[in-house]
Amino acid sequence: MVTVGKGVLDSATVEFFEGLRTYDAARAAKPLAANATFQSPWSNGTLQGRAAIEAHFKAWLGDPKTRPSLAMRDVEGDGAVTRLRISVSGRFGAAAQRATLNLVCLQHVIHQAVLTLD
Numbered sequence: 001m002v003t004v005g006k007g008v009l010d011s012a013t014v015e016f017f018e019g020l021r022t023y024d025a026a027r028a029a030k031p032l033a034a035n036a037t038f039q040s041p042w043s044n045g046t047l048q049g050r051a052a053i054e055a056h057f058k059a060w061l062g063d064p065k066t067r068p069s070l071a072m073r074d075v076e077g078d079g080a081v082t083r084l085r086i087s088v089s090g091r092f093g094a095a096a097q098r099a100t101l102n103l104v105c106l107q108h109v110i111h112q113a114v115l116t117l118d
Contacts, residue, residue: 029054040115
């Protein structure tokens with residue numbers, strides 16, 4: 001797991017990831033633009049809009065038996081385009097998977113998030 005200072009990542013990126021990591025769907029959705037897009041292996045395609053993304057997060061992260069544990073492994077990017085290398089661990093003995101979370105963040109607002117398994 002990597003330790004990242006506040007000067008390295010945009011505050012919106014930190015809030016988004018911390019919301020996912022702590023299973024707080026509202027916190028994760030707060031820095032998203034109203035028309036943001038999100039795509040992951042768990043979203044069944046691309047989701048459009050903060051409300052739809054937050055609803056997905058509530059369902060995906062809400063069940064303690066199936067929700068993943070997320071940990072940051074590495075950070076790349078220039079702030080506007082950020083690539084977070086993360087570990088997605090299954091619950092109750094499932095093996096961890098390596099994943100990449102690509103974010104487009106402009107003026108402290110996330111406009112696009114794509115989570116892919118490596």
